[in-house]
Amino acid sequence: MDEGDVPQDGIPTYGGRRKLFYAVDKDGAYVAVRSSGWEAEAIATGSALDAIEGLRKDAWRRAREGTTSPLEYYMRCRRMDLALLSQTTGLSRWRIRRHFRPEVFARLSERLLSRYGEALGIDVATLRVLVERP
Amino acid sequence: MSEAAPFRHRQSAHCESGVMSALATHTGLPMSEPMAFGVAAALAFALIPFVKLSGLPLIAYRMPPGAIIRGVRKRLGIGMRRLTFGDPQRGMEALDRALDEGRVVGLQSSVFWLPYFPEDMRFHFNAHNLIVYGREGNDYLVSDPVFEEAVRCDRASLMKARFAKGALAARGRMYYVERLSEDVDVRRAIPAAVRSNYRMMTQAPVPFVGLRGMRRLGRTIIALSRDPRRCDDYLPRFLGHVVRMQEEIGTGGAGFRFMYGAFLRESAALLGEPALADAAAAMTEAGDTWRLFALRASKMCKRREPLDAPALSAIVTECADREAAAWELSRRAVRHR
16 A cells, blocks of 8 residues: 555544554655545444444334333443343343343342443443433 | 653554554564564464354454464563453552553553543454553553554543453453563564464465465355355345454454565565565555455445455455465565574
8 A cells, every 4th residue: 555545534433533554655665654544444334333323223112112121222322232241240141131121120129230330331320211312 | 671761652553563562662672563563473364154253253364362462572582471350459459559660551451441432433342452651640641552642541441441341351451561681683583473474374274264264255255145045135244344354453454464564674674685575565465455355345335336246256366366475475585594
């Protein structure tokens, strides 16, 4: 890649920051050049983010309908899945899946709620109720 | 150790090579990032079909996390202290003690819990590396190699990032240089590192690693396009995944080729071996071909151009051919050293 070909597409996923790339100058020597991002990377990151966003909105919709608990929604807000939440809390998957049932979640002890709160970095009061908008 | 010298932040292309070159440089062994990467023989390729990340095969363009730190340490005989912790509080106290002793400390951490990362870059990736070089009140002074400037991180967030659970969990891993060996000579380490990397890429004992792995990727793309159950939905996701791992995680497949090229070029000057500069140019061409693949494949995933599996497969095969040429040149250049 020539120095002048280092992409400067200003992609949104960089959040205004620049990354460093190595490129070749006109004498064939390597130089470090800052890049504001490349379209190809933006597409790849974008589709990964879209997938995460889809899961989050879907969880919100189901929580709204009352077929899952706010816990699943907040798990998705933290870009986690069941496996990671299980590892982070130390609770088994089937137990967490049970806590996705709204009626079970509603009766959850303060201790369990704070364990989830700790894992997700959310305070217990927020965790109890679903936000108005996804 | 050169005590009082203040730590200077330097942006790098990749976190682990950046941290290692910065730690070595700070403790009196000046080293560029590409040199750290090359001496560790860290260039690789692997497409492992039976290890899945959310349903997609593991694909890597460099050696696994930890290999650069280990490689530089071993090949240059750097004495390092490396610690992990069961208890987060103890892990933070150990960090504070090391900082109080005036040390510059490398940490492994999750990307997700680091507040200075932009929202769109925050994924649950646990093998990010960064440097802490001081503390002011509740804030740690952080040199994160992939950022332009030094940043700060509050104590609670840093603790969460160091002790995040999941795949590749860091368990609070911290490391720092204790001593440099007396007669360290980078020039002696280079030929051995190149040879070792050559062997890994060309003579791997398993078919999904190195150049054979690349050619296998080419065949996989064709096979998926002929599979009526997987050509419409899975193949675009698979291609998106290949590109994402190539361009985003770390510095990307092409980026690592350019970094290795920079290493070969620097080595050519250090050893007075012009043949290594030719190898560098060949490696750059391989990187350019990987970039072409990323561009075409990402457009096809987005359906901005029709999905042309044979064309993509041909580009991957060309990547393998070009890398084969670059490795042959590299090996010959260090043959008698």
